[in-house]
Amino acid sequence: MFQKAHFLFTLLCSGTTIAIIILISLLYLRVSESSLSENQFRSFQNDISTITASLEETSSISIQWLEKIEAQNDFTIYIIDNGTPFLYNSLRSKNDSSGQYLLAESLEAYRTAFPPVQPATNHEDNNLVIYSIQLNNDSYDKVFVTTTASYAYFGINHDEYQFRSPSTGISYYASLIDMERDSARTQIVILSSLKSLNRQIFAQRLRFLLIDLAAVALLLAFSFFFTGRLLKPLRENQEAQLQFFAAASHELRTPLSVMLASAECCEEATAEEQKNFFRTIRKEGRRMNNLLGDMLTLAHSGTNRFPVEKAPAQLDTLCLNAYEAFESLCRGKSLSLSLELPDDIPPRCLCDRERIAQTISVLLHNAVSYTPEGGKITLKLEYRKVPFRRFNNECFLISVADTGTGISAADKKHIFERFYRVEKARSAKEHFGLGLSIAYEIVSAHHGKITVEDNPGGGSIFTIILP
Numbered sequence: 415m416f417q418k419a420h421f422l423f424t425l426l427c428s429g430t431t432i433a434i435i436i437l438i439s440l441l442y443l444r445v446s447e448s449s450l451s452e453n454q455f456r457s458f459q460n461d462i463s464t465i466t467a468s469l470e471e472t473s474s475i476s477i478q479w480l481e482k483i484e485a486q487n488d489f490t491i492y493i494i495d496n497g498t499p500f501l502y503n504s505l506r507s508k509n510d511s512s513g514q515y516l517l518a519e520s521l522e523a524y525r526t527a528f529p530p531v532q533p534a535t536n537h538e539d540n541n542l543v544i545y546s547i548q549l550n551n552d553s554y555d556k557v558f559v560t561t562t563a564s565y566a567y568f569g570i571n572h573d574e575y576q577f578r579s580p581s582t583g584i585s586y587y588a589s590l591i592d593m594e595r596d597s598a599r600t601q602i603v604i605l606s607s608l609k610s611l612n613r614q615i616f617a618q619r620l621r622f623l624l625i626d627l628a629a630v631a632l633l634l635a636f637s638f639f640f641t642g643r644l645l646k647p648l649r650e651n652q653e654a655q656l657q658f659f660a661a662a663s664h665e666l667r668t669p670l671s672v673m674l675a676s677a678e679c680c681e682e683a684t685a686e687e688q689k690n691f692f693r694t695i696r697k698e699g700r701r702m703n704n705l706l707g708d709m710l711t712l713a714h715s716g717t718n719r720f721p722v723e724k725a726p727a728q729l730d731t732l733c734l735n736a737y738e739a740f741e742s743l744c745r746g747k748s749l750s751l752s753l754e755l756p757d758d759i760p761p762r763c764l765c766d767r768e769r770i771a772q773t774i775s776v777l778l779h780n781a782v783s784y785t786p787e788g789g790k791i792t793l794k795l796e797y798r799k800v801p802f803r804r805f806n807n808e809c810f811l812i813s814v815a816d817t818g819t820g821i822s823a824a825d826k827k828h829i830f831e832r833f834y835r836v837e838k839a840r841s842a843k844e845h846f847g848l849g850l851s852i853a854y855e856i857v858s859a860h861h862g863k864i865t866v867e868d869n870p871g872g873g874s875i876f877t878i879i880l881p
Contacts, residue, residue, distance in 0.1 A: 416649050420641055428637035432630050439622050447615050455587055458606050459574050461487055462589045465604070466572050469593060475600075487606070492517045494601040515581040520588050520603050523577030569594065576608075584609060654831070666705065669698035708848040712855065722769060722859045726762035729770070729810055729880075730755050733795045736774045740782065748787040753794075760797035763810050763880055769856045770812075770880075773864075776849040777814040777876045785818035785873065792816075802863065802879055810880040817873040826866055830854040853878075 465483060469475070480491050493500035499517070572591040579586060584607055591602040676691040676698075683691060737753040744751040763770075774793070781791045796811040821829060830850050857864045862880040869875050 416645055416652075420638070420645055423641040423645070424634065424637045427641055428630075428633040431633055435626060435629055435633075439626055443619060443622060446618065450611060450615065454608075454611050455574070455576070458587045458589070461489075462572055462574060462591070462604060466570060466591060469591065469602075470570055475602075488610075490516070490605040490607070492520075492603040492605075494603070496599055516579055516605070517603060519579050519581065520577065520586070520605060521590075523588065524573070524575060524590050524603075527575040527577075528573055585612070662705065662709065666702060669701045672698045705848075708852060711852050712848060722766045722856075724764050724766055724860075727765055727767040727770070728760075729763050729765075729812065730760060730795055732767060732771050732774060733793055733812065736771060736778060737793055739775070740778045743782060744791060747782060749782060749785055750790045752790070752792050754792065755795050756797055760795070760810065765860055765880060766856075769859070770878075773853045773856045773878060774812060774814070776853045777878075780849060780876075781814050781816035781818065785816045789817040789873070790871075800879065802881065807881060810878075812878040812880075813875055815869050815873065815875040817869065817871055820868060820872060821866060821874050829866060830864065 472479075475493070480493075483489060484491055499514070570591065570593045572589055574587065574589045576585065576587055578584070586608060587606040589604045591604070593600045593602070673695045676694045680688050680691045733753060733755065737751065741751055778791070778793065785791060792813075792815045794811075794813045794815070796813075797808065798811070799806050800809045800811065802809050830853075854864055857878055857880070860880055862878060865877045865879070867875050867877075
């Protein structure tokens, strides 16, 4: 169950963050790629404007100038003179069989991007010229594209657009420069491949993919570790509860078996024997009642319904009552029990007197159970300043010191945990390992603190601090 919960919590903890990271990455890539494309297209337009300005200032176009423009800007240039491809294109086509295809595709893309103007009824008034362009390839013996359009020209004009070539599978920025001089029309098609831009975009996507994969891996690892730490107390608590319920079931079964056996024996026993059996039944019944009461107390504390009714109470009176209740028990076990109270009467403490008396009884009962004959137990009440909860306040301190077997350092860390039992094998029959857990819950409900430390003379000292 916990493994499945661990897996589901890991997915839940990391899934939302991973989705947000991926969404942000996609949005950033979209904005970044759009910005890169716009910047490169703007740069292409600026280059075309520079070329157009140079064309306005020159009366002829040389092959050297064209080659220089191509080399400097990594352009591909085609020239059409009055609808006929220029010799410069033929020279290029010797080494590039797809050149005419590319020119035809660029012109077709231009026609789509900039639809032709409808011919006017009066050519003289509108200064329109109708022309046709045909691109033939002798090796294929067919016409690739025929563009017939009507345009209004005046001097020199250029338009930029983007298209993808079906023959090369490459995207281009393209510009068509129209020039009219002395009734002659020259068109210059300039293409700029987007290979470098696509490589840059691909590299950026790859970087983001690797970064996102690394982030996903780190998030999954962190979530797995974090949810594991989160579930660890629950797993340990469940294991402790299972152990406790197993022990409690065993403890309940033992007195119940004794009671049933005694009841069966009463049927054939004498009157004197029946009295003994009845005493046994009452004794085991009280053990079961105590166990069930402890379990009910812990159940209430676990559901935030721990019954605490605070009222002003004299703690010295509670300590005196506890001393009197355990004095005869200690005397019967050859133990020395002493009580130390403040010289001055301490103020009243706002607490649940019954619960605090129960806590003192738990500590005294443990001390009596684990202190050998001839040992000493001291119940002490103090009222003084102690550093408590970041303040140096006047607090009540109730301590129970014994000279018993003591508690190991490892057990001190867990002794107040619910369902924890120290050295189960040595526990007395009437102990179920619940007393200190109940004491801890009672003191916590009073916003106090309970501690344990070694007694310099041997044994342990339990201290209750109440604000």
